[in-house]
Amino acid sequence: MKRKIAVSVLAVFFALVSAQASYARDLSDEEQGVISQTCASIQLQLKNIQKTDSKNRVTLGSYYETVNTNLMLSLNVRLVKNNRANADLTTMQTNFAQEREIFKTVYTDYQRELDVLIATDCREKPQEFYNELEKVRTKRAKVHSSVGRLRNILTQHRQAVVKLQEAF
Amino acid sequence: MSDTPSPAPAAPPEAPPKVNGGRNLIILCLGAILIAIITTGFSLWAYRQNDIYLDRSRPGFIAEGEKNEEEVLEKFSDEGEIDAAVLEQYLSEFDYVKGKIDGLSNSFSDGPLADKNFLFDDDDNSSADSASENTP
Numbered sequence: 538m539k540r541k542i543a544v545s546v547l548a549v550f551f552a553l554v555s556a557q558a559s560y561a562r563d564l565s566d567e568e569q570g571v572i573s574q575t576c577a578s579i580q581l582q583l584k585n586i587q588k589t590d591s592k593n594r595v596t597l598g599s600y601y602e603t604v605n606t607n608l609m610l611s612l613n614v615r616l617v618k619n620n621r622a623n624a625d626l627t628t629m630q631t632n633f634a635q636e637r638e639i640f641k642t643v644y645t646d647y648q649r650e651l652d653v654l655i656a657t658d659c660r661e662k663p664q665e666f667y668n669e670l671e672k673v674r675t676k677r678a679k680v681h682s683s684v685g686r687l688r689n690i691l692t693q694h695r696q697a698v699v700k701l702q703e704a705f
Numbered sequence: 706m707s708d709t710p711s712p713a714p715a716a717p718p719e720a721p722p723k724v725n726g727g728r729n730l731i732i733l734c735l736g737a738i739l740i741a742i743i744t745t746g747f748s749l750w751a752y753r754q755n756d757i758y759l760d761r762s763r764p765g766f767i768a769e770g771e772k773n774e775e776e777v778l779e780k781f782s783d784e785g786e787i788d789a790a791v792l793e794q795y796l797s798e799f800d801y802v803k804g805k806i807d808g809l810s811n812s813f814s815d816g817p818l819a820d821k822n823f824l825f826d827d828d829d830n831s832s833a834d835s836a837s838e839n840t841p
Binding site (some may be wrong): 586590593594600606607610615675681687694698699 | 754
């Protein structure tokens with residue numbers, strides 16, 4: 538019985554390892570050669586991307602904070618004080634605050650992975666570099682999705698405020 | 706001659722406890738250094754985990770002139786009446802910020818990390834192009 542369990546655990550482990558290993562496609566020799574030859578340029582490019590992302594992260598974070606605290610929260614408080622609490626607007630503000638936390642987390646994960654990618658020696662290990670690149674792409678896509686979800690909540694919030702305005 | 710027993714001889718005074726000041730001082734110093742190392746290490750670890758990715762002041766990361774313009778936006782008052790005009794003013798402020806956010810909607814798109822930026826020579830595309838795609 539114990540042996541069966543051990544074999545099952547090992548099978549799952551190797552399946553996970555192989556899934557991780559097959560994360561990125563295998564590069565052809567020519568493609569590996571291109572990465573090796575242009576490694577310095579690629580590293581520079583990645584550092585530029587990192588800087589641009591950092592600036593955008595801080596700017597977006599600042600706007601998200603403004604929208605959440607200075608606008609959405611203030612409006613909800615004012616509505617409550619006027620005995621006109623709006624459940625939809627409150628829910629949207631809560632969702633926005635939660636999504637902001639997700640945005641912070643996925644951005645940090647992405648930047649951490651990008652650091653690993655920049656530290657990977659693309660001249661000597663182009664395939665390893667490419668595997669890491671695929672991981673960074675996945676993390677970056679999560680950040681992009683989070684930005685999209687935050688925008689959607691803001692759009693819904695605006696529609697709800699317009700609806701409320703029409704009710705007056 | 707009285708029969709009263711003579712008083713017992715006084716016990717010799719207790720020797721004061723031996724204090725090894727030099728050794729205690731060394732232990733105190735080592736303890737303080739150890740605590741300082743542990744707390745500093747923890748702080749650096751915590752910084753490395755999260756804040757480093759927001760710390761634009763870290764040496765050489767983003768120069769002052771390259772930082773995005775930051776503006777202080779007014780807070781919508783949570784006091785006062787609520788009517789259509791107030792909501793109109795709210796929407797005006799909201800739309801301004803939302804416009805700024807929409808302007809950055811292409812941030813973190815997959816373009817800059819696409820294969821074409823890594824598997825072709827620089828002649829086919831420039832890093833500046835891909836970086837600018839991400840710039841607001």
